[in-house]
Amino acid sequence: MKHLEGRKREIAGAYKAVDDTRTEMERLRAEYQERLTKIEAEARGRIQDTVKEAQHQREAIIADARAQAEEIMRDGSSDIEIERIETLTRMRGTLDAVALNALSKSIGSDSTPIHRELVDEYIKTHVARS
Amino acid sequence: MDFSKLLQWPFILEHPDDAQNPITDIQWITVRGIGFLLVAWMFMKFVVPMFSGPMATRRKAIIDAQDQIDSTLKETESMRNDYRQRLDKLEDETQARMSEAVRESEQLSAHILSDAKSIASSIVRRGEDEVGRERDKAMVSLQKEFVEDVIGAARYAASKSLTGAAHHSLVEDFIQKVGASA
Numbered sequence: 491m492k493h494l495e496g497r498k499r500e501i502a503g504a505y506k507a508v509d510d511t512r513t514e515m516e517r518l519r520a521e522y523q524e525r526l527t528k529i530e531a532e533a534r535g536r537i538q539d540t541v542k543e544a545q546h547q548r549e550a551i552i553a554d555a556r557a558q559a560e561e562i563m564r565d566g567s568s569d570i571e572i573e574r575i576e577t578l579t580r581m582r583g584t585l586d587a588v589a590l591n592a593l594s595k596s597i598g599s600d601s602t603p604i605h606r607e608l609v610d611e612y613i614k615t616h617v618a619r620s
Numbered sequence: 621m622d623f624s625k626l627l628q629w630p631f632i633l634e635h636p637d638d639a640q641n642p643i644t645d646i647q648w649i650t651v652r653g654i655g656f657l658l659v660a661w662m663f664m665k666f667v668v669p670m671f672s673g674p675m676a677t678r679r680k681a682i683i684d685a686q687d688q689i690d691s692t693l694k695e696t697e698s699m700r701n702d703y704r705q706r707l708d709k710l711e712d713e714t715q716a717r718m719s720e721a722v723r724e725s726e727q728l729s730a731h732i733l734s735d736a737k738s739i740a741s742s743i744v745r746r747g748e749d750e751v752g753r754e755r756d757k758a759m760v761s762l763q764k765e766f767v768e769d770v771i772g773a774a775r776y777a778a779s780k781s782l783t784g785a786a787h788h789s790l791v792e793d794f795i796q797k798v799g800a801s802a
Contacts, residue, residue, distance in 0.1 A: 504689045511696040518703035522710070529714050533721035540725035541732070548736035555740030559747030566751030574758050581766045588766075589773035597778060597786065598793060608777035616776075617769050 585613060 589609045590601040706713075782790070 501686075501689075504686070504693065508689060508693045508696060511693060511700055515696055515700035515703060518700060518707060522703050522706055525707075525710055526713075529710075529717050533717050536718070536721050537725040537728065540729050544729035544732040548732050551733070551736040551740050552743070555743040558740075559743045562744065562747040563751055566748075566754065570751070570755050570758050573755065574762060577759070577762050581762065585766065585769055585773065589770045589777070592770055593774040593777050596774060597782065597790065602781075604781055605777045608780050609773045612773040612776040613769070616772060 582613070582617065585617065586610060589613075 586606065586609050589612075590605060593605055593609070594601045
């Protein structure tokens with residue numbers, strides 16, 4: 491009987507040891523999982539913050555580029571207009587000579603002062619107005 | 621020797637020696653011994669197996685249960701120790717995960733910014749291209765206008781200055797040139 495009681499106690503002790511160990515293991519696992527979840531959340535939070543910041547920078551860069559492009563186009567239009575006026579002036583300076591040259595080639599003889607007057611008259615009346 | 625009395629009732633325990641049926645001690649012990657061995661043999665043959673089978677099964681079940689308990693305990697202890705170690709190393713894991721997060725976020729950030737720069741340079745380039753196209757268009761328009769002015773001026777001067785004879789001479793020259801080329 492004594493031996494059986496001892497054996498019984500031994501078995502109960504073994505079960506208790508298993509239960510205690512399992513309880514502790516469950517507690518440690520829960521703690522581990524909780525801390526891992528927190529770490530993961532913190533890591534995700536950091537990544538999201540950085541991405542958000544990068545998105546803001548992206549928007550700023552693109553907005554700057556758009557402004558820069560608009561400025562380039564505005565300056566370009568202005569430059570084109572200046573260039574157009576300069577080229578037009580230069581062309582008009584040579585217009586009478588080129589027209590006289592074309593005229594002499596088409597009529598097959600050198601141009602005369604009368605031709606020059608007529609060309610100048612045309613330039614005054616038709617070209618200079620435009 | 622007369623064993624008739626013993627054979628009639630072999631389980632008689634008292635010494636059956638009397639004056640009419642003398643039995644020596646040796647005889648008595650021999651017969652008793654044989655009887656005892658017979659009973660023992662029957663007990664071992666038929667009675668013991670009735671208990672030894674279930675006892676062995678029970679013993680095996682107890683041993684198995686003990687083994688299972690030991691195995692479960694060992695396994696649980698192993699898992700518990702594993703979690704303990706993991707918790708002890710969690711600081712390192714935290715650092716590693718944070719470093720990884722920083723690296724990942726830097727990569728994402730770099731990608732986003734690189735993409736933004738690419739888009740930005742594309743926008744600027746489109747603006748420059750647009751300006752270039754406008755400039756080319758303006759220059760072509762100017763050249764066209766210049767050529768039209770030159771032709772207009774030459775035509776005007778020619779129409780105003782050419783006499784009938786000159787017209788005639790030009791027409792003849794043209795006909796000759798056409799004829800020569802034909």
